[in-house]
Amino acid sequence: MHRRRMLAMLGSACAAGGAGCAAVGMSGGVDGDVGMTATAFEPATITVAPGDEVVWYNNSARAHSVTAYAEQIPDGADYFATGGYDSERAAREAWDGMNGALTTGQTYSRRFEVPGRYTYFCIPHERAGMVGQVVVEE
Numbered sequence: 001m002h003r004r005r006m007l008a009m010l011g012s013a014c015a016a017g018g019a020g021c022a023a024v025g026m027s028g029g030v031d032g033d034v035g036m037t038a039t040a041f042e043p044a045t046i047t048v049a050p051g052d053e054v055v056w057y058n059n060s061a062r063a064h065s066v067t068a069y070a071e072q073i074p075d076g077a078d079y080f081a082t083g084g085y086d087s088e089r090a091a092r093e094a095w096d097g098m099n100g101a102l103t104t105g106q107t108y109s110r111r112f113e114v115p116g117r118y119t120y121f122c123i124p125h126e127r128a129g130m131v132g133q134v135v136v137e138e
């Protein structure tokens with residue numbers, strides 16, 4: 001728990017998101033709530049309470065993205081994606097230039113306020129089934 005709190009503080013420095021919103025791991029490696037293998041989020045589903053922050057960490061050798069499906073987030077919830085894009089379309093287009101990538105050792109964090117189910121994916125590994133969910137419930 002202590003380690004997670006430390007990461008959450010790091011993440012809060014870039015709560016608004018954005019391309020520069022990533023923290024390179026400290027000595028001892030990178031940690032957070034959701035890790036990444038070559039083609040999967042681990043765990044694929046995470047359940048949190050409203051107001052909680054989720055930290056993704058890329059502990060794999062590949063570049064990934066955390067990109068919400070625009071049609072699969074709760075009504076009233078803000079869109080989210082690594083790189084800070086405000087739509088799924090913008091995130092997909094940016095990826096063509098390798099923008100929005102979470103590279104090895106980087107983290108991405110987001111705070112979830114609106115209850116419901118958020119489904120997201122990794123742009124380069126979507127076809128490989130790299131999809132995850134954040135469930136926000138009281």
Ligand SMILES: [Cu+2]
Pocket residue numbers: 038039040063064065122123124125130
């Ligand atoms: Cu990926």
